[in-house]
Amino acid sequence: MIRILKHPAFAKLFAAQVVALAGTGLLTIALGLLAYDLAGPAAGAVLGTAYAIKMVAYVGLSPVLGALAARLPRRGVLIFADLVRFGVALFLPFVDSVAQIYVLIFLLQSASALFTPTFQAIIPDILTKEEDYTRALSLSRLAYDLENLLSPALAGMLLLVMSYHGLFVGTAAGFLISTLLILITTLPPRPKSKDRPFRERLTRGAWIYLSTPRLRGLLAFNMAAAASVSYVLVNTVVLVRNGYGMGEAGLAMAMGAFGAGSMAAALSLPRLLEQLPDRRVMGTSAVALAFATVGHGLWMQNVGILSWPAFLGLWAVIGALYSAILTPSGRLLRRSAHSEDRPAVFTAQFALSHVCWLVAYPLAGWSATQGSQALSLLVLGALGLASTVVGYWVWTPAPKEVMHEHPELPEDHPHLQAHGGRRHAHAYVIDDEHHVWPTHG
Structure with a gap:
């Protein structure tokens, strides 16, 4: 896996991702401390609103920003987004009201909604071999997991020698270093594409995504992953503190087990x-994840909480299954669009997958608060099972080359000339010549 870092462009982009993630991890810690300074016991509500704003920016703005940036140089788009995040991080130490937090978080996450899909769509243009791209996806997953594990430790060490306001400076430094790395990286040019009106650029990614069976299946499996893992992210702290009577060290162990499973x-x-x-791989993992969640809920309802070692083992398994669902996503997106359409399709994945989290997060919190931890597990596990069934149903296996006809195209059309006639087979993607997925060969 590490050998792909010998590719100079990918190595620099991966380093940019790592330092930006480290900065984001410091931001998460510092933001919690800032919210407590400003709101005291109501800090949880402040952070909940801030994360809701994050999701709204991701879901609502990423397609718009992606469409606006569709004709712009990719290096310029990435640098602009990083500089916006850098500027916001520098402003955060001077915040003195909750409203200012909300505004700055909206700006920062809007920049991330522009940066992340653009960044993700560049990687398959750099690593053109599927096996190299698969290793890059796994390496990226590892980077996210290491950020979750190491950022709290790094923040703890920095807080020994500085106030939490200094963590915002660390965040800004991460975004600035990311900018410099992108600046010195040779990126492939944006693929040539037709000059399309804004409305078409805005909806093209979602049209391709929702018209492709394997991507509809991917969305359903994303919902299954979000359903089960939202319980981990929202309710682990309550389960560890109230159920097992443990403090911050116990929470760190639980989340560490989850991260270790994902990394493995x-x-x-x-x-x-x-x-x-x-x-x-993805479907089997989604089934296992949903059954693990339902089984945990039934055990808790009828027997009680698991033993502490069993709980840590279960969280590691859930982390592994979660990673097995998410990591192959980029491979599916890469296969499902021409290079000119990949940024739009990656943007659609970014927005639609966060819709899943926008549903799962409140459901995890509401079901545990209004009902019980066992009820929350059962509700989320049932949602995961239903989503998995939908995923299998809409994602029917297809050959690499799909036989189809083009009765609507004239005989001299370049597409017919390139593939030897009106009826032919090739790797099928939704585009200007293929508006719907063939269902009868």
Whole structure:
């Protein structure tokens, strides 16, 4: 896996991702401390609103920003987004009201909604071999997991020698270093594309995404992953403190187990995906994840909480299954669009997957608060099972080359000339010549 870092462009972009993630991790810690300074016991409500604003920016703005940036140089788009995040991080130490937090978080997350899909769409243009791209996806998953594990430790060490306001400076430094790395990286030019009106650019990614069976399946599996893992992210702290009577160290151990499971899966996935199709890996993981969540809920309802070692083991398994669902996503997106359409499709994935979290997060919190921890697990597990069934139903296996006809095209159309006639087979993607997925060959 590490050998792909020998590719100079990818190595620099991966380093930019790592330092930006480290900065984001410091921001998460510092933002919690700032919210407590400003709101005291109501800090949880402040942070909840801030994270809701984050999701709204991701879901609502990413398609708009992606459409606006569709004709712009990709390096310029990435640098602009990073500089906006850098500027916001520098302003955060001077915040003195909750309203200012909300405004700055909206600006920062809007920049992230522009940066992330653009960044993700560049990688398959750099790593053109699927096995290299698969390793890059696993490496990216590892970077996210390491950020979750190491950022709290790094923040703790920095807080020994500075106030939490200094963490915002660390965040800004991460975004600035990311900017400099992108500046010195040779990026492939944006693929040539037709001059399309804004409305078409705005909806094109979602049209391709929702017209492609494997991407509809991906969305359903994303919902299954969000359903189960939202319980981990929202309710672990309550379960650890109230159920097991443990403090911050216990919470760190639980989230560490989850992260370790995710990292172990990311390390093993490249070899596994060489042997098994994506649908089997993702679908089997989604089924197992949903059953693990329902089983945990039934055990808690009828027996009580698991033993502490069993709980940590379960969280590691859930982390591994979660990683197995998410990591192959980029492979599906890469196969499902021409290079000119990939930024729009990655943007659609970014927005639609966060819709899943926008549903799952409140459901995890509401069901646990209004009902019980066991009820929350059962509700979320049932949602995960239903989503998995939908995923299998809408994602029917298809051959690499799909036989189809073009009765609507004239005989001299370039597409017919290139593929030898009106009826032909090739790797099928939704585009200007293929508006719907063929259902009868």
